[in-house]
Amino acid sequence: MGQPLKKVRSGLNTRLGFFILAVLLFGIKSYFAYKTKFSLGVSGGMQNLLLAFNPFPFAVLLLGLALYMRGRKSYWFMLLIDAIMATWLFANILYYREFSDFLTFNLMKGSSSVSNNLNQSIAGIVHPTDFLVFLDVVILILLLAFKVIKVDTRAFKFRYAALVSGLAVLLFGANLSLAETDRSGLLTRTFDNNYIVKYLGLEAYTVYDGVKTTQNNATKANANSSDLTSVKNFIAKNQATPNVEYSGVAKGKNVFIIHLESLQQFMIDYKWDGQEVMPNIDKLYHAQDTLSFDNFYNQVGQGKTADAEMMLENSLFGLPEGSAMVMDGTTNTFQAAPAILGQHGYTSAAFHGDVPSFWNRDNTYKSWGYDYFFSKSYYPNSKKSSYNLGYGMKDKIFLKDSAQYVQRLPQPFYAKLITVTNHYPYTIDSQNKSIEPFDTGDSTVDPYVQTARYLDQAVGEFMNWLEKTGLDKKSMIVLYGDHYGISNNHKPAIAKLLGKKKVTNYDLANFQKVPFMIHMPGLKGGINHTYGGEIDVLPTLLNLLGIKDQDTIQFGNDLLAPGRNQTVAFRNGDFVSPTYTKYGADYFDHNGKELKHMTNEQRQAIDDMQNYVTTQLSASDKVINGDLLRFYQPEGFKKVIKGNYNYKKSTALKQLKKKTKKNSTSLMSQNDHKSTMSDYETDAPELKK
Known part of the structure; x- marks a missing residue:
């Protein structure tokens, strides 16, 4: 045994030997x-292989760059490259744990817009074993520091270094070739x-993401107006005629959009700890004058809330990577709900109890035509730390102050109120807890019920308050969950919440309902x-309000329209429908039975759905990536002039004061210019103090 060990150690004392060790440890x-x-979703021998x-291909390529250097620099550069790759892997582990996706350059470019209040979230995401990704770097450093492996200062011939680089290219070519045999058209x-x-x-x-x-x-x-041709053809082919029975039934009404942060459909009518978890929302859901949709899916990508807002107010999908609000909200041309309604006599306002730069809202909302954006500085209570939690003001205080x-x-107005308390990591102070946590044993999932109750x-x-002031009779109130709260990385907990022993991909697809x-x-x-899904909200609301939008660029359809295409696209190209579901690599029929051996008829139907979904997503991406709406103006729509909007508190409040004078249609003006805040009752313990 001694002789082989000596040979191994002797080999490791060469630069090539140290390089091979570094590559093996990295692999x-x-x-792991x-x-x-x-x-x-790895399955089968080929995918595991x-x-x-x-x-290995990129490890050989990147670590192999050190072989072109001389002496000790070669070793230190190899360690530096290894440490950078370990840090990148670590960052992706943390991001994936919460968002089931990988970091992108667009996301990092917009990170300053979403970094607020992330420290608490990161602390809750990190697992001790995550740091094992740095173990290989530590091992290599220790081996050198204690001279278990000696530095080889001899010159490493250039042609050998070039051979290593060539080997990396060949390895990647083999990798890609094998991948294509298992998944054609991968890239x-x-x-x-x-x-x-x-x-x-x-x-x-x-x-790939960088390219x-x-x-x-x-x-x-390089985009031009001709790029709109295929987009308009797709929309014309798939546009459903709005439901005539509901056309204009809400004409002239105020519109409230209440954003229910991270709330999922499974929480409707959910009972826990001997109680109905959400009695107020459940009551609205079942009211005879409420249209409720029990097969409504979130369709967000990496942008999460930002994607939901993009779909809700533009009927455009978020991007496959990053956030369109961050990347394109400032510069792109939009034909969004605030601008559309503003040109029909509506006042528009967005309310959010956090900093205005979050998701680049302060710039995007100008592009969308919002008259007002009431962000953190507008709320006196937002300055008190006890009134804030996680990503902004606590919901009870935020809604009262809004x-x-x-x-x-x-009036009429279009008002969007964005709640945030039911946001990961679902922590809430003891004085605001009114129900016991779930008992799944998952520390991320269990407090979700407490913030949902709040x-x-x-x-x-x-x-x-709306009922007491009479605003409810003058308004159409829309409530929606923006995206999932519990990610697919918590499958055992999801199974327990759903009363199942184990969840399938079919269950996870339906867990995306909001x-x-x-x-x-x-x-x-x-x-x-x-x-249906979030992409369908805008055309549904416009039909109810009696506003014609047949010539707009919208990828959704009126949810009430008869004969509408009910194939709902997920951002990654999966889909659900009344007949078939695709989620991950699995296909299911309407009963949730996995289709392992399809008939020709089933295969054709699924292929048609996949083609529709792929074309829809691609066409929407083309509109945003090419900023194609700058080349198109619907009949009667005036282009938004971003410079006309100013969200500075002093300027906006001065403008609002002008509009609440004697002839104003505001609620306060109709109440003899007296505040109605005495009608607002809250049990928020912070305000009682």
Whole structure:
């Protein structure tokens, strides 16, 4: 045994030997992370082989760069490259744990817009074993520091270094070739980053994302009006005729959009700890004058809340990577709900109890045509730390303080209120807890019920104020969940919440449902079973308001329209429908039975759905990436002039004061210019103090 060990040690004391050790340790570490830290949907011998193999091509290429250097510099550069790759892997582990996706250049470019209040979230995400991704770096440093491995200062011939680089290219070529045999069109047809990492590795995915980002930037620079032709053809072919029965039933009404942060459909009518978790929202959901949708899905990508807002107010999908609000909100041309309604006599206002730069809202809302944006500086209570939690003001305090501005808005108005307390990591102070946590044993999931209950109480208080002031009779109130609260990385907890032993991909697809309801006195309501998603909200609301939008660029359809296409696209290219569901690599029929051996008829139907979804997502991406709406103006629509909007507090309040004078249509003006805040009742313990 002594002789072989001596040979191994002798080999490690050469630069090539140290390089081979570094590559092997990196490959083992990466495989460990892929298998334990990500849910890549690996199945079969080929995919497992590729998962183990794919770290090596880029490890050989990047670590091999050190072989071109001389002496000790070569070793230190190798350690530096290894440490950078370990840090990148670590960052992706943390991001993936909460968002089930990988970091992108667009996301990092916009990180300053979403970094506020992240410290608490990161602390809750990190697991001790995550730091094992740095173990190989530590081992190599210790081996050198204690001279277990000696530095080889001899020159490493250039041609040998070049051979190593050539080997890396050959290894990647083999990797890509094998991947294509298992997943054809891997780099041209996928909307799911998991596939790239599963087949080619995290480093290859990063390069792919960088190339794609550069191409997208070039696309915008080279776009022209002719690019709209295919987009308009798709919309014309798939546009459904709005429901005539509901056309204009809310004409002239105020519109409230109440954003229910991270709230999922499974919480509707959910009972826990012997109680109804959300009695106020449940009551609205089942009211005879509420249109409720029980097959309504979130369709967000990496932008999460920002994607939901993009779809809700533009009927445009978020981007496959990053946030369109961050990347394009400042510069792109939009034809959004605030501008559309503003040109029909509406005052528009957005309310958010956090900093205005979050998700680049302060710039995007100008592009969308919002008259007012009431952000953190408008709320005196936002300065008190006990009134804030996580990503902004606590919902009860936020909604009460928002009411003071709502009462001053000229009617009719379009008002969006963004709640935040039911946001990861779902922590809330003890004085605001009114229900016991779930008992799944998952520390992330269990407090979700407590913040959801708090959100429900806040909504109930706001609805009571609307009723007392009579605003409810003059308004159409829309409530929606923006995206999932519990990610697919918590499968055992999800199974327990759903009363199942184990969840399938079909269960996870349906776990993407979020509440969507439209409440208005006199509205012909009921629970509607049509399949739809956030992309369909704008055309639905415009039809109810009696505003024609047949010539606009919108990718959704009226949820009430008969004969509408009920195939709902997820951002990664998966889909659900009343007949078939695709989620991950699995296909299911309407009963949730997995289709392992399809008939020709089933295959054709599924292929048609996939083609529709892929074309829809691609066309929407083309509109945003190319800023194509700058080349198109619907009939009667005036282009938004961003310079006309100013969200500076002093300027906005001065403008609002002018509009609440004697002839104003605001609630406060109609109340003899007296505040209605005495009608607002809240049990928020902070305000009682």
